[in-house]
Amino acid sequence: MSGPETGDLDAVLKLDDAWNAAYHRRDPAAMASVLADDWVGFFPDGRAVFKAELLEGMRRNPPATLMFERHAARVHGDTAFTRGTLYANGGRVQSFFRLYARRAGEWRAVGVQVVP
Numbered sequence: 001m002s003g004p005e006t007g008d009l010d011a012v013l014k015l016d017d018a019w020n021a022a023y024h025r026r027d028p029a030a031m032a033s034v035l036a037d038d039w040v041g042f043f044p045d046g047r048a049v050f051k052a053e054l055l056e057g058m059r060r061n062p063p064a065t066l067m068f069e070r071h072a073a074r075v076h077g078d079t080a081f082t083r084g085t086l087y088a089n090g091g092r093v094q095s096f097f098r099l100y101a102r103r104a105g106e107w108r109a110v111g112v113q114v115v116p
Contacts, residue, residue, distance in 0.1 A: 011107050012080040012100050013073055019098070019109060020068040028055040036101065036108035043114050044094075064088040078102040 022030035
């Protein structure tokens, strides 16, 4: 693949890596730059979590050795997704489906679906 799609995929993967790094470092300021203001996450217990709540929760997460494994990434016009698995301290914690959107020329995360 070459052309605009390659540049878009590279931008989304860079943003996805920034999400992982911010989560690993428990850095709400870095995570805030990844997430759109209207970001929403859906968790296995049925809860919907919004940006402010996620950022606040990051401050309370206990330290852990995290590893992210990406299984898929795809761009469809101004929308993209990544799918992966999170491991903490060597054990599988969750799988996730992250949704990204390009708005005013910039990619931002707009949602995530987390499953056990």
